[in-house]
Amino acid sequence: xxxxxxxxxxxxxxxxxxxxxxxxxxxxxxxxxxxxxxxxxxxxxxxxxxxxxxxxxxxxxxxxxxxxxxxxxxxxxxxxxxxxxxxxxxxxxxxxxxxxxxxxxxxxxxxxxxxxxxxxxxxxxxxxxxxxxxxxxxxxxxxxxxxxxxxxxxxxxxxx
Amino acid sequence: xxxxxxxxxxxxxxxxxxxxxxxxxxxxxxxxxxxxxxxxxxxxxxxxxxxxxxxxxxxxxxxxxxxxxxxxxxxxxxxxxxxxxxxxxxxxxxxxxxxxxxxxxxxxxxxxxxxxxxxxxxxxxxxxxxxxxxxxxxxxxxxxxxxxxxxxxxxxxxxxxxxxxxxxxxxxxxxxxxx
Numbered sequence: 001x002x003x004x005x006x007x008x009x010x011x012x013x014x015x016x017x018x019x020x021x022x023x024x025x026x027x028x029x030x031x032x033x034x035x036x037x038x039x040x041x042x043x044x045x046x047x048x049x050x051x052x053x054x055x056x057x058x059x060x061x062x063x064x065x066x067x068x069x070x071x072x073x074x075x076x077x078x079x080x081x082x083x084x085x086x087x088x089x090x091x092x093x094x095x096x097x098x099x100x101x102x103x104x105x106x107x108x109x110x111x112x113x114x115x116x117x118x119x120x121x122x123x124x125x126x127x128x129x130x131x132x133x134x135x136x137x138x139x140x141x142x143x144x145x146x147x148x149x150x151x152x153x154x155x156x157x158x159x160x
Numbered sequence: 161x162x163x164x165x166x167x168x169x170x171x172x173x174x175x176x177x178x179x180x181x182x183x184x185x186x187x188x189x190x191x192x193x194x195x196x197x198x199x200x201x202x203x204x205x206x207x208x209x210x211x212x213x214x215x216x217x218x219x220x221x222x223x224x225x226x227x228x229x230x231x232x233x234x235x236x237x238x239x240x241x242x243x244x245x246x247x248x249x250x251x252x253x254x255x256x257x258x259x260x261x262x263x264x265x266x267x268x269x270x271x272x273x274x275x276x277x278x279x280x281x282x283x284x285x286x287x288x289x290x291x292x293x294x295x296x297x298x299x300x301x302x303x304x305x306x307x308x309x310x311x312x313x314x315x316x317x318x319x320x321x322x323x324x325x326x327x328x329x330x331x332x333x334x335x336x337x338x339x
Contacts, residue, residue, distance in 0.1 A: 029305030122305035128211040145187030
Protein backbone atom coordinates (compact mmCIF):
# COMPACT_ATOMS: atom_id res chain seq x y z
CA UNK A 1 0.00 0.00 0.00
CA UNK A 2 2.98 2.27 0.42
CA UNK A 3 3.03 3.04 -3.26
CA UNK A 4 -0.70 3.40 -3.79
CA UNK A 5 -1.65 6.53 -5.74
CA UNK A 6 -3.26 8.19 -2.72
CA UNK A 7 0.14 8.39 -1.05
CA UNK A 8 1.44 10.54 -3.87
CA UNK A 9 0.77 13.77 -1.98
CA UNK A 10 4.46 14.41 -1.42
CA UNK A 11 6.84 14.71 -4.35
CA UNK A 12 7.65 11.15 -5.17
CA UNK A 13 10.62 9.87 -7.13
CA UNK A 14 9.93 7.99 -10.31
CA UNK A 15 10.67 7.98 -13.97
CA UNK A 16 9.07 9.94 -16.77
CA UNK A 17 8.41 6.81 -18.81
CA UNK A 18 6.90 3.52 -17.71
CA UNK A 19 6.10 0.16 -19.26
CA UNK A 20 2.69 1.56 -20.08
CA UNK A 21 1.53 4.28 -22.44
CA UNK A 22 2.95 7.71 -21.58
CA UNK A 23 1.61 10.36 -23.93
CA UNK A 24 0.42 13.92 -24.65
CA UNK A 25 3.45 15.73 -23.20
CA UNK A 26 3.17 19.44 -22.33
CA UNK A 27 6.25 21.45 -21.31
CA UNK A 28 6.29 24.35 -18.87
CA UNK A 29 7.59 27.60 -20.33
CA UNK A 30 11.04 27.10 -18.77
CA UNK A 31 11.28 23.51 -20.03
CA UNK A 32 11.64 22.13 -16.49
CA UNK A 33 8.26 20.44 -15.99
CA UNK A 34 6.37 17.97 -18.17
CA UNK A 35 2.66 17.30 -17.76
CA UNK A 36 1.47 14.13 -19.46
CA UNK A 37 -1.08 11.32 -19.46
CA UNK A 38 -0.03 7.83 -18.37
CA UNK A 39 -1.66 4.43 -18.03
CA UNK A 40 0.66 3.36 -15.16
CA UNK A 41 -0.70 2.28 -11.75
CA UNK A 42 -3.69 0.58 -13.45
CA UNK A 43 -5.48 3.81 -14.21
CA UNK A 44 -5.30 6.63 -16.71
CA UNK A 45 -3.99 9.72 -15.01
CA UNK A 46 -2.47 13.15 -15.41
CA UNK A 47 1.07 13.49 -14.05
CA UNK A 48 3.38 16.45 -13.51
CA UNK A 49 7.09 15.61 -13.63
CA UNK A 50 10.09 17.74 -12.66
CA UNK A 51 12.85 16.95 -15.18
CA UNK A 52 15.49 18.66 -13.03
CA UNK A 53 14.83 16.88 -9.71
CA UNK A 54 13.36 13.79 -11.41
CA UNK A 55 10.34 13.67 -9.11
CA UNK A 56 6.58 13.81 -9.55
CA UNK A 57 4.77 16.82 -8.15
CA UNK A 58 1.43 16.36 -6.38
CA UNK A 59 -1.69 17.77 -8.04
CA UNK A 60 -4.38 16.97 -5.46
CA UNK A 61 -8.05 17.15 -6.50
CA UNK A 62 -7.08 16.87 -10.16
CA UNK A 63 -5.21 13.58 -10.06
CA UNK A 64 -6.45 10.14 -9.08
CA UNK A 65 -10.15 10.78 -9.37
CA UNK A 66 -11.64 7.30 -9.74
CA UNK A 67 -14.63 8.56 -11.72
CA UNK A 68 -12.82 10.68 -14.32
CA UNK A 69 -10.32 10.55 -17.16
CA UNK A 70 -8.14 13.57 -17.89
CA UNK A 71 -6.52 14.31 -21.23
CA UNK A 72 -4.78 16.99 -23.33
CA UNK A 73 -2.86 18.81 -20.58
CA UNK A 74 -1.15 22.18 -21.05
CA UNK A 75 0.83 24.10 -18.41
CA UNK A 76 1.99 27.66 -17.79
CA UNK A 77 5.53 29.05 -17.39
CA UNK A 78 6.48 27.51 -14.03
CA UNK A 79 3.73 24.90 -14.03
CA UNK A 80 1.42 26.89 -11.74
CA UNK A 81 -1.62 26.63 -14.01
CA UNK A 82 -2.72 23.42 -15.70
CA UNK A 83 -5.55 23.19 -18.20
CA UNK A 84 -6.89 19.86 -19.40
CA UNK A 85 -10.05 18.11 -20.51
CA UNK A 86 -11.75 16.01 -17.83
CA UNK A 87 -14.40 13.47 -18.82
CA UNK A 88 -16.64 12.50 -15.96
CA UNK A 89 -20.23 13.39 -16.85
CA UNK A 90 -20.65 12.53 -20.51
CA UNK A 91 -19.64 15.98 -21.72
CA UNK A 92 -15.98 16.97 -21.62
CA UNK A 93 -15.14 19.68 -19.09
CA UNK A 94 -12.43 22.25 -19.75
CA UNK A 95 -10.69 22.43 -16.38
CA UNK A 96 -8.26 25.07 -15.13
CA UNK A 97 -6.21 24.03 -12.10
CA UNK A 98 -4.15 26.39 -9.96
CA UNK A 99 -1.34 24.61 -8.10
CA UNK A 100 -1.20 27.43 -5.53
CA UNK A 101 -4.84 27.18 -4.44
CA UNK A 102 -5.06 23.48 -5.48
CA UNK A 103 -8.45 24.32 -6.90
CA UNK A 104 -9.83 22.89 -10.17
CA UNK A 105 -12.26 25.21 -11.93
CA UNK A 106 -14.57 24.29 -14.83
CA UNK A 107 -14.28 26.93 -17.56
CA UNK A 108 -16.95 25.73 -19.99
CA UNK A 109 -19.87 25.51 -17.55
CA UNK A 110 -22.10 27.74 -19.69
CA UNK A 111 -20.47 27.05 -23.04
CA UNK A 112 -22.76 25.35 -25.55
CA UNK A 113 -20.22 23.64 -27.81
CA UNK A 114 -18.09 20.54 -27.39
CA UNK A 115 -14.49 21.40 -26.49
CA UNK A 116 -11.13 19.65 -26.94
CA UNK A 117 -7.35 20.27 -27.16
CA UNK A 118 -6.99 23.24 -24.77
CA UNK A 119 -3.77 25.24 -24.40
CA UNK A 120 -2.84 27.86 -21.79
CA UNK A 121 -0.48 30.73 -22.51
CA UNK A 122 2.82 30.67 -20.55
CA UNK A 123 1.68 33.64 -18.42
CA UNK A 124 -1.63 31.90 -17.69
CA UNK A 125 -3.89 34.65 -18.99
CA UNK A 126 -5.21 33.10 -22.22
CA UNK A 127 -6.74 29.69 -22.87
CA UNK A 128 -7.38 28.58 -26.45
CA UNK A 129 -9.34 25.47 -27.36
CA UNK A 130 -11.15 23.74 -30.20
CA UNK A 131 -14.90 24.23 -30.29
CA UNK A 132 -17.65 22.42 -32.18
CA UNK A 133 -20.06 25.36 -31.91
CA UNK A 134 -20.18 26.12 -35.63
CA UNK A 135 -20.51 22.55 -36.87
CA UNK A 136 -16.77 22.02 -37.39
CA UNK A 137 -13.64 22.49 -35.30
CA UNK A 138 -12.91 26.17 -34.78
CA UNK A 139 -10.64 27.97 -32.35
CA UNK A 140 -11.94 29.93 -29.38
CA UNK A 141 -9.75 32.28 -27.34
CA UNK A 142 -10.62 32.84 -23.67
CA UNK A 143 -9.10 35.89 -21.98
CA UNK A 144 -9.09 35.23 -18.22
CA UNK A 145 -8.80 38.97 -17.66
CA UNK A 146 -6.21 41.47 -16.53
CA UNK A 147 -6.68 40.70 -12.83
CA UNK A 148 -5.43 37.09 -12.85
CA UNK A 149 -2.13 36.37 -11.16
CA UNK A 150 0.28 35.83 -14.03
CA UNK A 151 2.79 32.99 -14.00
CA UNK A 152 5.93 35.00 -14.76
CA UNK A 153 9.31 33.92 -13.40
CA UNK A 154 11.22 36.47 -11.29
CA UNK A 155 13.70 38.55 -13.22
CA UNK A 156 12.41 37.64 -16.66
CA UNK A 157 10.87 40.60 -18.47
CA UNK A 158 7.73 39.97 -20.48
CA UNK A 159 8.57 40.70 -24.10
CA UNK A 160 5.32 41.30 -25.88
CA UNK B 161 -44.05 49.59 7.15
CA UNK B 162 -40.81 50.93 8.62
CA UNK B 163 -39.61 47.39 9.26
CA UNK B 164 -40.38 46.47 5.65
CA UNK B 165 -38.34 49.40 4.29
CA UNK B 166 -35.36 48.42 6.46
CA UNK B 167 -35.68 44.83 5.23
CA UNK B 168 -35.83 46.05 1.62
CA UNK B 169 -32.75 48.22 2.11
CA UNK B 170 -30.80 45.28 3.55
CA UNK B 171 -31.81 43.05 0.63
CA UNK B 172 -30.82 45.69 -1.92
CA UNK B 173 -27.44 46.25 -0.25
CA UNK B 174 -26.70 42.53 -0.11
CA UNK B 175 -27.69 42.12 -3.77
CA UNK B 176 -25.41 44.93 -4.92
CA UNK B 177 -22.52 43.51 -2.87
CA UNK B 178 -23.07 40.10 -4.50
CA UNK B 179 -23.12 41.66 -7.98
CA UNK B 180 -19.84 43.50 -7.32
CA UNK B 181 -18.21 40.35 -5.90
CA UNK B 182 -19.49 38.31 -8.83
CA UNK B 183 -17.99 40.65 -11.40
CA UNK B 184 -14.59 40.32 -9.68
CA UNK B 185 -14.44 36.60 -10.23
CA UNK B 186 -15.72 36.55 -13.77
CA UNK B 187 -13.73 39.02 -15.80
CA UNK B 188 -13.00 36.12 -18.16
CA UNK B 189 -14.42 36.60 -21.64
CA UNK B 190 -14.21 35.00 -25.05
CA UNK B 191 -12.32 37.15 -27.54
CA UNK B 192 -13.90 37.52 -30.92
CA UNK B 193 -11.61 37.13 -33.88
CA UNK B 194 -13.52 37.31 -37.15
CA UNK B 195 -13.89 34.21 -39.28
CA UNK B 196 -12.63 34.95 -42.78
CA UNK B 197 -13.96 33.02 -45.77
CA UNK B 198 -10.76 33.89 -47.66
CA UNK B 199 -8.71 32.02 -45.07
CA UNK B 200 -6.79 35.09 -43.86
CA UNK B 201 -7.80 34.96 -40.20
CA UNK B 202 -7.85 32.64 -37.21
CA UNK B 203 -11.01 30.82 -38.20
CA UNK B 204 -12.28 29.93 -41.67
CA UNK B 205 -15.10 27.86 -43.20
CA UNK B 206 -12.71 24.87 -42.97
CA UNK B 207 -11.50 23.13 -39.80
CA UNK B 208 -9.00 24.63 -37.38
CA UNK B 209 -7.32 22.18 -35.02
CA UNK B 210 -4.85 21.73 -32.15
CA UNK B 211 -4.34 25.41 -31.26
CA UNK B 212 -1.48 26.36 -28.94
CA UNK B 213 -1.09 29.83 -27.47
CA UNK B 214 2.25 31.36 -26.46
CA UNK B 215 2.88 35.07 -26.00
CA UNK B 216 0.81 36.91 -28.61
CA UNK B 217 0.84 33.94 -30.99
CA UNK B 218 -1.63 31.14 -31.69
CA UNK B 219 -0.30 28.31 -33.85
CA UNK B 220 -2.71 25.72 -35.28
CA UNK B 221 -3.38 23.40 -38.18
CA UNK B 222 -6.10 23.93 -40.76
CA UNK B 223 -7.22 22.31 -44.02
CA UNK B 224 -8.53 25.61 -45.42
CA UNK B 225 -6.43 25.34 -48.60
CA UNK B 226 -7.44 21.75 -49.31
CA UNK B 227 -4.49 20.27 -47.43
CA UNK B 228 -3.55 20.22 -43.78
CA UNK B 229 -1.06 23.00 -43.09
CA UNK B 230 0.34 24.93 -40.12
CA UNK B 231 -0.73 28.55 -39.53
CA UNK B 232 0.51 31.22 -37.13
CA UNK B 233 -1.87 33.94 -35.91
CA UNK B 234 -0.79 37.17 -34.22
CA UNK B 235 -3.41 38.19 -31.61
CA UNK B 236 -2.16 41.80 -31.46
CA UNK B 237 -2.15 42.60 -35.18
CA UNK B 238 -5.08 40.18 -35.61
CA UNK B 239 -3.54 38.68 -38.74
CA UNK B 240 -1.74 35.58 -39.98
CA UNK B 241 2.06 35.54 -40.02
CA UNK B 242 3.83 34.20 -43.13
CA UNK B 243 5.72 30.92 -42.68
CA UNK B 244 7.72 30.60 -45.91
CA UNK B 245 9.03 27.10 -46.52
CA UNK B 246 7.20 25.46 -43.64
CA UNK B 247 4.27 23.78 -45.39
CA UNK B 248 4.66 21.50 -48.38
CA UNK B 249 2.31 19.88 -50.90
CA UNK B 250 3.24 16.27 -50.12
CA UNK B 251 3.10 16.29 -46.31
CA UNK B 252 0.42 16.39 -43.61
CA UNK B 253 1.51 18.82 -40.89
CA UNK B 254 -0.10 18.53 -37.47
CA UNK B 255 0.20 19.27 -33.72
CA UNK B 256 2.19 22.52 -33.91
CA UNK B 257 3.62 24.44 -30.95
CA UNK B 258 5.37 27.83 -30.88
CA UNK B 259 7.91 29.48 -28.59
CA UNK B 260 6.81 32.66 -26.80
CA UNK B 261 8.79 35.02 -29.06
CA UNK B 262 7.32 33.34 -32.14
CA UNK B 263 10.70 32.31 -33.53
CA UNK B 264 10.50 28.54 -33.22
CA UNK B 265 7.66 26.27 -34.35
CA UNK B 266 7.69 22.50 -33.87
CA UNK B 267 5.19 20.22 -35.57
CA UNK B 268 4.83 16.65 -36.70
CA UNK B 269 4.87 15.90 -40.40
CA UNK B 270 3.91 12.84 -42.35
CA UNK B 271 5.56 12.37 -45.70
CA UNK B 272 5.77 9.17 -47.75
CA UNK B 273 4.62 7.12 -44.79
CA UNK B 274 7.33 8.43 -42.47
CA UNK B 275 6.58 10.63 -39.50
CA UNK B 276 9.03 13.22 -38.24
CA UNK B 277 9.25 16.03 -35.69
CA UNK B 278 10.29 19.23 -37.47
CA UNK B 279 11.67 22.46 -36.05
CA UNK B 280 11.08 25.63 -38.06
CA UNK B 281 13.12 28.78 -37.35
CA UNK B 282 11.24 31.88 -38.49
CA UNK B 283 14.39 34.00 -38.46
CA UNK B 284 16.45 31.80 -40.79
CA UNK B 285 13.39 30.18 -42.47
CA UNK B 286 15.15 26.85 -41.97
CA UNK B 287 13.29 23.61 -41.46
CA UNK B 288 15.00 20.76 -39.64
CA UNK B 289 13.97 17.14 -39.02
CA UNK B 290 14.87 16.41 -35.38
CA UNK B 291 14.02 12.70 -35.59
CA UNK B 292 15.77 11.72 -38.82
CA UNK B 293 17.83 9.05 -37.04
CA UNK B 294 14.99 7.70 -34.91
CA UNK B 295 13.56 4.47 -36.32
CA UNK B 296 10.14 5.01 -34.78
CA UNK B 297 6.75 6.57 -35.24
CA UNK B 298 6.68 10.00 -33.60
CA UNK B 299 3.81 12.38 -32.77
CA UNK B 300 2.45 15.18 -30.54
CA UNK B 301 5.48 17.49 -30.26
CA UNK B 302 5.61 20.56 -28.02
CA UNK B 303 8.21 23.26 -27.35
CA UNK B 304 8.79 25.19 -24.12
CA UNK B 305 7.94 28.91 -24.25
CA UNK B 306 11.64 29.82 -23.92
CA UNK B 307 12.39 27.61 -26.94
CA UNK B 308 14.95 25.52 -25.07
CA UNK B 309 13.28 22.10 -25.00
CA UNK B 310 11.09 19.95 -27.23
CA UNK B 311 9.07 16.96 -26.04
CA UNK B 312 7.23 14.41 -28.19
CA UNK B 313 5.98 10.82 -28.24
CA UNK B 314 7.92 7.94 -29.75
CA UNK B 315 6.91 4.33 -30.40
CA UNK B 316 10.45 2.99 -30.08
CA UNK B 317 9.67 0.74 -27.09
CA UNK B 318 6.46 -0.74 -28.45
CA UNK B 319 4.22 1.74 -26.61
CA UNK B 320 4.15 5.51 -26.48
CA UNK B 321 6.99 7.01 -24.49
CA UNK B 322 7.96 10.65 -24.03
CA UNK B 323 11.28 11.92 -25.31
CA UNK B 324 12.71 15.34 -24.44
CA UNK B 325 15.26 16.98 -26.74
CA UNK B 326 17.06 20.28 -26.62
CA UNK B 327 16.61 22.61 -29.58
CA UNK B 328 19.63 21.29 -31.42
CA UNK B 329 18.14 17.80 -31.37
CA UNK B 330 20.15 16.25 -28.53
CA UNK B 331 18.13 14.02 -26.16
CA UNK B 332 17.83 15.23 -22.55
CA UNK B 333 18.51 12.27 -20.32
CA UNK B 334 15.11 11.15 -19.07
CA UNK B 335 14.91 7.90 -17.19
CA UNK B 336 13.03 5.01 -18.75
CA UNK B 337 11.85 2.37 -16.31
CA UNK B 338 13.60 -0.95 -16.99
CA UNK B 339 11.41 -3.62 -18.55
